[in-house]
Amino acid sequence: MHWQYLFRRLTLTAVTLVLVSAVTYSLTGIAPGDPAELVLQKQLGQAPTTEQIEAFRAKHGLDEPIHWQYLHWFGDLLQGDLGQSYYHERSVSELLMDRLPGTVKLAAGGLAVSLAVSLPTGILSARRPQGLADHLSQTIALLGVAMPNFWLGYLLIFAFSLKLGLTPVYGSGTLAHLALPSITLGTGLAAVQTRLLRATLQDTLGAEFVTAARTRGLSEWVVVGKHALRNALLPLLTVVGLQLGFVLNGAVVVEVVFQRPGLGTLLVDAIFDRNYPVVQGVTLLAGVLFVSVNTVTDLAYGLIDPRINVGGDPA
Known part of the structure; x- marks a missing residue:
């Protein structure tokens, strides 16, 4: 086992995953449609009010600029937290393991x-x-x-x-x-x-x-x-x-x-x-x-x- 080689591969892996997460987060941020409005409409079965949309966005941090959203998400990720699903009222980690x-x-x-x-x-x-x-x-x-x-x-x-x-x-x-x-x-x-x-x-x-x-x-x-x-x-x-x-x-x-x-x-x-x-x-x-x-x-x-x-x- 070449430990230096393994260290280089693990370092490259970490860098790759950071880039993957950043690109994915950026693409979801520029995707058309407001997730707050779309999620609430599906949950409520009717068009949500402005107050409900603003409350949803504040709860999930969607009212912040995209780069701040990513930094908060990445900080939680370093602590093993992938966030909460909008629908399932469960953590993303639990859904993935299921x-x-x-x-x-x-x-x-x-x-x-x-x-x-x-x-x-x-x-x-x-x-x-x-x-x-x-x-x-x-x-x-x-x-x-x-x-x-x-x-x-x-x-x-x-x-x-x-x-x-x-x-x-x-x-x-x-x-x-x-x-x-x-x-x-x-x-x-x-x-x-x-x-x-x-x-x-x-x-x-x-x-x-x-x-x-x-x-x-x-x-x-x-x-x-x-x-x-x-x-x-x-x-x-x-x-x-x-x-x-x-x-x-x-x-x-x-x-x-x-x-x-x-x-x-x-x-x-x-x-x-x-x-x-x-x-x-x-x-x-x-x-x-x-x-x-x-x-x-x-x-x-x-x-x-x-x-x-x-x-x-x-x-």
Whole structure:
């Protein structure tokens, strides 16, 4: 472990999160519409009075300039306070912790599906280029990249829920509820992983150390699994780390399609409701997850291949 490298990454992470929070706060501040008026109208069911709007703005600090609002919010953040939701009469932290497990389950399910598809298909394609398995996997990968998540989700609902009755249409709570959302999210991830693994594994199979392993009489699966695949996994690990960082984007669509309670649906509802403290909280948490996953991914390089110097310093 290179502690100087880790310190640099943590410092960069902190700076990145500050910039993310500042940009998000600025965008919510210049968004059209007065959140006080819109929130009160939805709560009261009628147009609020001027006094009610002013009271709401004073209560939530919306009567101050945007930079002062941000500084007050950031000061509370340093004390672990993300503020209060305009609607739920609960802290933003509580809402995030309630919804986070649902998104984590969806991300884990999508990743499991993607690896279950990409690893065998990528290996088969690399071992027999231009063969039937290779052409089939490339076609499926191309469809997976081109197919929008929301379209695939509705197609799976129509086929497996409405026609065959094999899975629930909406909701969460069981593995049956998780199956179709995981396939929907994992298909796009698997497409990218398969194409990358095929390309890197093909290059690795032509390397001298692989040829030497074959001359020692090792079986082809031992050569591929123990020697070639280990080296080909490094680029795949990079892509998986980036995909996990961006998985919230896909989760927003998938959770809306399947009506799953998670960070995605929480963010969409908060945007439409002008519930800006929740929008800022979800965005900040997404930033934390993104930079954390990529930091862990970089550190994992040294575990997969000890020859790699993670810190970037001379050995």
